[in-house]
Amino acid sequence: MNVPDPAQLSPAQLSPAQLSPARARALFRDGLRVPTSGWSAGFTQANLVALPRDQAYDFLLFAQRNPKPCPVLEVTEPGRVSSAIFGGDLRTDLPAYVVYEHGEPVAEVTDATDFWRDDLVAFLVGCSFTFEAALLEAGVPVRHIEQGRNVPMFRTSIDCRPAGALAGPLVVSMRPMPADQVATAVRVTSRYPAVHGAPVHIGDPSALGIADLASPDFGDAVEVRDGEIPVFWACGVTPQAAVMASRPPFAIGHAPGHMAITDARDSAYLVP
Numbered sequence: 264m265n266v267p268d269p270a271q272l273s274p275a276q277l278s279p280a281q282l283s284p285a286r287a288r289a290l291f292r293d294g295l296r297v298p299t300s301g302w303s304a305g306f307t308q309a310n311l312v313a314l315p316r317d318q319a320y321d322f323l324l325f326a327q328r329n330p331k332p333c334p335v336l337e338v339t340e341p342g343r344v345s346s347a348i349f350g351g352d353l354r355t356d357l358p359a360y361v362v363y364e365h366g367e368p369v370a371e372v373t374d375a376t377d378f379w380r381d382d383l384v385a386f387l388v389g390c391s392f393t394f395e396a397a398l399l400e401a402g403v404p405v406r407h408i409e410q411g412r413n414v415p416m417f418r419t420s421i422d423c424r425p426a427g428a429l430a431g432p433l434v435v436s437m438r439p440m441p442a443d444q445v446a447t448a449v450r451v452t453s454r455y456p457a458v459h460g461a462p463v464h465i466g467d468p469s470a471l472g473i474a475d476l477a478s479p480d481f482g483d484a485v486e487v488r489d490g491e492i493p494v495f496w497a498c499g500v501t502p503q504a505a506v507m508a509s510r511p512p513f514a515i516g517h518a519p520g521h522m523a524i525t526d527a528r529d530s531a532y533l534v535p
Contacts, residue, residue: 280304284524288356296358296373298413298482298520300392300405307348307458307529308522309336309387310499311357312506313515316341319384321427325505326386328424332433332501334389334457336527342381348527349387354379359518361503366510375515383515388499389458390522391436393529394451403448404440406485413520414438415479416498420472423501431505434480435463435471435495439487448494457532464495471495481519 279287279302287303299308314322319341326333337346344353354376362370362378370378392414395405407414414436421433440448445465453461464471476493477484481500487493503516517523 284526285350287524288351291358291373292352292355294373296521299358299522299524300395300414300520301408303524304396305529307336307525307527307532308390308392309349309525310390310502311353311360311385311387311515311517311523312502313353313379313383313385314511315380315513316382316384318428318511318514321429322386322502324426325423325429325502326388328426329433329501331459331463332423332497332499334459334499335386336389336457336525337387339385341384343385344379346385346387348525349523350526353385353523357517357523358521361516361518363503363506363511363514363516365512366507368507371518378515380513386502387523387525388502389532390499391452391459391496392522393458393532394455396529397451397455398438398448401447401451403444403451404438406439406487407483410485412483412485414482415476415484416481416500416519417468417471417473417495418480418504423505428511429505429509431501431508433463434498434501434504436482436498437468437476437479437485437493437495439485439491439493441490442492445492445494452496454534455529455532456534459497459499462494463497466492468493468495
């Protein structure tokens with residue numbers, strides 16, 4: 264049986280998991296808007312937050328003080344729209360962006376070119392989508408992929424350590440699973456510290472100040488079946504929660520769940 268070479272197929276003939284980062288980014292650049300969980304298998308995904316240069320140090324300090332939700336993978340020079348791990352254009356090659364003014368979302372767009380400024384410093388922050396393929400390979404269910412939804416994300420009652428003018432709550436993503444698979448999920452994800460690593464909480468959502476798993480602050484609700492345990496990971500939407508809480512004059516972020524697909528391999532962030 265002849266197996267087609269993915270490099271010879273058009274994007275329409277490929278599943279999202281088979282697409283190279285460059286081909287996925289081309290689809291987003293052409294206007295496709297879709298959550299990126301499960302896309303470009305084997306390649307690292309990243310959160311985006313871009314701030315004016317005079318706020319960039321505060322964010323670097325915020326990330327250093329809160330490494331679990333804000334593991335920085337890359338920082339650009341002011342005005343640069345690509346990086347060593349992202350060969351595309353940060354203004355156009357994500358599926359969707361949120362533009363903030365004084366902490367308020369003022370636009371949600373698929374092309375941020377008209378809003379991008381020459382003084383913006385872009386930060387690419389690790390994303391838990393990166394370890395989902397490893398979870399699936401280990402037999403751990405990833406419910407939002409099963410259901411074709413965006414991952415559910417929640418603001419918590421836990422405050423991050425403030426830095427300069429930035430402060431805000433920890434945001435977490437949630438994946439439910441049977442109790443006998445929790446230890447496997449912890450073992451698998453702990454080997455990816457650059458993309459949030461092991462869970463920050465297992466079990467009772469009220470311990471994080473989460474009242475209702477059916478009402479996420481970002482993303483979509485997913486089914487939690489009888490006997491399953493919710494497992495929570497630190498989430499790279501935390502920087503945008505800090506932007507909303509701290510109200511800097513201007514910022515751009517990815518729309519939650521609509522990530523930057525980088526050219527870096529997942530294996531580059533796997534530790535023994």
